[in-house]
Every structure is written in C-alpha cells, then in structure tokens.
Amino acid sequence: MTGLIKARFTMPLDTFSLEVDLSLPHQGITALFGHSGSGKTTLLRCIAGLEHTEGFLSVNGEVWQDGKRFLPTHQRPLGYVFQEASLFPHLSVLGNLTYGRKRSRRELRVSLDKAVELLGIGSLMDRKPDKLSGGERQRVAIARALAVSPRLLLMDEPLAALDLTRKHEILPYLERLHDELEIPILYVSHSPDEVARLADHIVVLQEGRAVAQGPLAETLARLDLPIRLGEDAGVVLEARVVEKDEPWHLARLDFPGGQLWTRDTGLSIGKHVRVRILARDVSLALVHQEHTSIQNLIPATVEALAPDEHPAQILARLRIGPSVLMARLTERSAHALDIRPGLELFAQVKSVALLDS
DSSP states (O other), X not given: OOOSEEEEEEEEOSSSEEEEEEEEOSSSEEEEEOSTTSSHHHHXXXXXXXXXXXXXXXXXXXXXXXXXXXXXXXXXXXXXXXXXXXXXXXXXXXXXXXXXXXXOOSOOOSOHHHHHHHHTOGGGTTOOGGGSOHHHHHHHHHHHHHHTOXXXXXXXXXXXXXXXXXXXXXXXXXXXXXXXXXXXXXXXXXXXXXXXXHOSEEEXXXXXXXXXXXXXXXXXXXXXXXSOOGGGOEEEEEEEEEEEEGGGTEEEEEETTEEEEEEOOSOOTTOEEEEEEXXXXXXXXXXOOSSOSOOEEEEEEEXXXXXXXXXXXXXXXXXXXXXXXXXXXXXXXXXXXXXXXTOEEEEEEOOXXXXXX
C-alpha cells in the first residue's frame, strides 16, 4: 500500500519499548487505539518530533526523519491537538487563531474563515478562554491547529477531558472535518465509541507494538487480536436509509449483503449512515424464528470461532455476503447447536447503534 505516512520507530520506555512499523493511508481518520499505557501518545509524539528517537518517518514521500536528518517540530507541517486546549489566556479566540496563522509560513490549505465555520466558533471570536465552556475551548484548539495550514493533523484524545455532554457537542464537528477536509487525521483514543464513529482506518497498539492495522470494519471483525474489547467487541457497517415505517417510528437500513430495522432518528431516505453492532446483541438460530420480538433475522454463514475473554464464552464471526457480524455465545450453546465454520444459520440482531454520519 502506498501510504501517506511511513513510520518506523524504536524507543525504550519505562515498562516496554516502542517498536512500530506502519504504512498508513493518505486520507480520512486513522485511529491509534489501545489501552492506557499501550504507546499511543508516545507514537504520536514521535511523529510530531516531540520525542527525539531512532526511526524513520516520511509523509507523502518527503522524509521528515531518518538516520541523517531530524526535522524539529516547528518545521514539520502538522497541527497538534492535545487533551487540554492550552489556549493563550491573555488572547481572545481570534487572537489565538491568528497567532498560529502569523507564525506559519506554509501554503494556505484551510482559510481562517473555513476553520471558524467548520468548528462553529464564529460567535466566540471576541471571548477570552476563561469565558468559554470546555467544549468551546477544545473547538477553538482544533481550529487553531488548522490555522497553521497542516498537511497532517494529530489529535491526542481530544475528548478525554470533557464530560459526556461536551463530547457529544464536539463529535459532529469532528465528523465535519472528516467529510469536508482533505487533511488526514491521526486520532489517539481508547474509546471504542469514538473509534467506531469517526475512524476509517485503525492501528491497534499493545505494549508499544502495532498488533494490527487496517480498515476499521475489517480489523474490528478479526478474532485473532490479542487485545479484546470485552463488552464492546463488535463491528461497524456502512449502510443507507432506504425505507421508513412511520407508524412505528422505524427505519430500514440496507448494507452490503443484508438489511436492518432500527429506530427512526429523522434521517432522510438515501442518507448514508454508519451502524455499530455489538457481539453481545447478536444471537444465533438454526431456523428462521416466526414468533420472536427480534426484528432483524439475517441469513448468515459461520466463518470462524475463537475463545472469548471468559472461558464460558466464544465469539463467532459470521459472513453475510461481503459483510461481517460477530456474535457472542456460551460454549454450552455452541456445543448444543453444533456451531461450526461453514454452518448456515440466522443471525438475530437485537440492537443496532446508529452512529451519526
């Protein structure tokens, strides 16, 4: 794969060594995902040049670091968003934005007006940081990172310091960045919900090593990853709204290989959406069930089985045309139903999480 970023780093840490070799895509959002202490932020800091370590880094064919050169952070055309907004307290919002713009000599990729419009901060320009909510401060921080005309945007858990309400306030703006800008984003997170909603590509880190990398849907559906998501194990599907059952406030979504009914949240017919289906919300039946409260019964084929985190349970990977689901069931149920690879059955989907798109 020809990637935007080719990176190899080796760095000793307190409890393990960072050893990664990555080739990442040239567009969209790539999530660096893993438990706390897995090396996500350290890797991001290496890419930013904030850690002087052995390695190689090229962006669009331009070498930023190798055995002979090391571009310092201020010479790397990137924007960095930290967990804390870290705005200049003595400057207004406009002053914070123009400070970064004045110091940047890079080719203009995003106008200041565009950054302000994308983050919805036009009404805040005269305020000082202490007059902003946590969500507003973080939106200003993201706009400031865009103001330096980056070729790469790095975001280190930008929602971690916010409460649930503020997180939901910012997520639609992050989606706008994804949809309307061509600047690729590396997004550090340990939140499966954020990754499922935002990412196109994922790198899974464990103890400083990239144990998996690839397209989001494909990688989440793997059963061989050393890092399990526990109760959050599941898949993400791209779908389209094709029908509404208005009396019952339901909407039908078509995805490659099948269809799902879910709550109607007001999305229009034809709208492309992203849905998340957790393994715990999928059960299996050998025959089509006529008398059941479950609305979604989908023909599927068992593709693979793997042990789950608890010895009483297993995970099943199910093939539905070109798409994949995961189901969690007990070993006893799997034995009683003789669940095995190649078996054709029905996936019963109890709940579908509709992610904004």
